[in-house]
Amino acid sequence: MANATTRRTADDHLILALACGATQEAAATKAGLGVTTVRRRLQDPDFVRRLRAVQADIVARTAAALTAAATESVRTLLDLQKPGTPPATRLGAARAVLELGLKVREVVELEARIAALEAHVDGDPRGGP
Secondary structure (H helix, E strand, O other): HHHHHHHHHHHHHHHHHHHHHOHHHHHHHHHOOOOOHHHOOOOOOHHHHHHHHHHHHHHHHHHHHHHHHHHHHHHHHHOOOOOOHHHHHHHHHHHHHHHHHHHHHHHHHHHHHHHHHHHHHHHOOOOOO
């Protein structure tokens, strides 16, 4: 039992290191394993599934944090466009607002189109969720 627990703990350390971008060598050191063991673990589908799940969780948490900060960032860009701000700064803020606004709009439109296509494939005659 202790051996299984030790392996699980080593795997947890290894997964976290790999998910955070460590090389196989650095991850092996952090987990107290050899590089050969790391390479062998990366051939195990269950291990790789756990690694992908942790990576997906990290990405989701990062996206949530960025989304939470976005409103304040937009406020800052809008404040930088106010009279009294140096013209070069105002221009940079204006460009950023336009570029980001277009990208966000494009993503929202693509998400809607993808949802409609998925609904169509799933047999929803309305073509929407």
